[in-house]
Amino acid sequence: MPKRVDHRERRALIADALMRVAAEQGLEAVSLRHVAAAAEVSPGMVQHYFRTRDEMMVFALAVVRERNEERVRRAVEPLGATPAPRALLRAMLAELLPLDEERRADGRVALAFLAYTAVRPAVAAALHDETAALLAFVAGQIAAGSPLVADGRVDPERSAVGLLAVMEGLGIYVLGGHYPPETALAALDAQLDLIFGADPAR
Amino acid sequence: MPKRVDHRERRALIADALMRVAAEQGLEAVSLRHVAAAAEVSPGMVQHYFRTRDEMMVFALAVVRERNEERVRRAVEPLGATPAPRALLRAMLAELLPLDEERRADGRVALAFLAYTAVRPAVAAALHDETAALLAFVAGQIAAGSPLVADGRVDPERSAVGLLAVMEGLGIYVLGGHYPPETALAALDAQLDLIFGADPAR
DNA sequence: CGTTTTACATTACGACTGCATTGAAAAGAG
DNA sequence: CTCTTTTCAATGCAGTCGTAATGTAAAACG
Structure with a gap:
């Protein structure tokens, strides 16, 4: 048929x-x-x-990104329409960590693509806009939600770069099996503590 | 001959x-x-x-690690015998960032090996000890040098995990060309500010 | 001296690769 | 019904791969 x-x-x-x-x-x-x-x-x-094989690769890379996007969307959904900045960021970033086997598998593929695009700048260019947008979004959330911004102890843009880098780096270390997921999660929360001020409720 | x-x-x-x-x-x-x-x-x-090819790969991975080790050693050397913790960490981590073309090249190889070892757990195991040692060292420096440790606002172990993750993540983003080296350096300093308290002298 | 060992160079083999080509069958369109 | 288009399957080809085997020349050894 x-x-x-x-x-x-x-x-x-x-x-x-x-x-x-x-x-x-x-x-x-x-x-x-x-x-x-x-x-x-x-x-x-x-x-x-x-x-061609390249065509397949490009498509697969798009799939990886869409999967993550969808994952984040579903993780953020239950937080309602106007979630608190810190809770929102925590939900988003934790979702992007390879905390279970499914995300580990996807993470390994994403990591492979990272190395793949590192030697193929043309393919990598497509990712820049996404990173820039995500960076701007995170910076906005920090600016809106951190009391430490007012007195200059936290710079939203720099902190956003750092926060995303932490997430990426934690993912790499967990994938490499250097420490367990809980350690990464704890480090992520510690990072949010640093940016938003320690949360005594936890 | x-x-x-x-x-x-x-x-x-x-x-x-x-x-x-x-x-x-x-x-x-x-x-x-x-x-x-x-x-x-x-x-x-x-x-x-x-x-065999694998033998060559294993050797090359060792070379990558030794190069980084040597690089860090040379970067730390001019700081003297008992450098200030923050300055020491800053020198070490900045050296591991792909800030010039030589380090970019090495970084691309390191990234490729990261993906390579992610699907070859046996090879990755050799790296765990190194990471654990580095983590312990960084935690020690933070514990010794950050005034924020005393009142519990900074946890040395968690912060060490975060700091190394930041370094790793920044390296990845710079390699991907998502932002320039200066942005990464600024984010690294911001991270050190968060851990050690803002440094008004800069 | 001859003999052995080391350091390569060359060649060969089977397995795999991406890709182009060809073919066939099924389901529209007319 | 015929004709065309789409969907796949199968085969073939030129090239690369890792690795083994073989050959050769030179230094070290006894």
Whole structure:
């Protein structure tokens, strides 16, 4: 039954298999045939939906980003329409940490892409806008929510850079198994304490 | 003139070529032939000193670590025998940031190895001890140097985790070209401000 | 001196790679 | 019905990969 197939669905299916391969064996193991095997389809079909390997990679990178975005959206949702800045940031950033096996798998793929894009500046450029936007958002939340901003002890822009860097770095260390997720979570909270002032309620 | 050759020197020469290849094209481009070409030697010679590709990789990873260690040592040296904790940490961590092209190249390789070890837990285990030691050292410096530790506003262990994570994360973002080195340096100083208390002298 | 050992260079092999090509079958469109 | 388009499957090809095997020349050794 050809003709009536959902292209997006097929591509998502294939990208899913790609993610599994990449999570288990790294991006260098991502080949047409491996992905096809993981998706339990023929190599020909993979080739039908992605004419080149690079095309497949670019798509997969987009999938990684969308997954994270969606994850964050769902994590923030229960906080209501106007959440407290600190709680909002904590929910967002904690969600982006590889705290369970699913996020660990995605994290490994994201890390692989980080290294991948580091030697392919053209691909990396697409990520800059996203980072800039996220940075601005975080800075805004800090400016709005931290009492330490007023007296100049905290600079929103610099702190936002630091906070995102902490999140990224914690993720890397957890993925490398250098310390357990709880340690990362504690460090994230400590960082928020530093930025927002210690929270005696915890 | 065979026989009288320095094995370590040859291996270093080859590892050097490997680093260049990895920095420019990623670890997946690191093959016997590519490395041999970069080192301007025959593939046979590479094979003579590294019987397998994995062996070469393991050696290169060790080189990356030694380079960083040596770099930090040289950066800390001029501070004298008993440097102030904050200045010491600042010198160490700033040195580990990819602030110039040489460190950028090394950073790209390190990042590639991060992704590489993430799917090879056996190789990663060797790094754990190093991280633990570094973490303990940083925590010690914070405990000794931050006035905020006494009243409990700063926890040395958690802050150490956070500080190293910041450094790692900043490195990643700079490598990705998301912001310039100065931004990372500013964020690092801001982080030190948060941990040690703002330094009005700067 | 001859013999052994070391240091490479060269070649070969099988497995894999991305990709182009070809083919067939199924479901519209007319 | 025929014709065309889409969806896949299968095969082939040129190139790269890691690694093993073989060959050769030179220094060290007895």
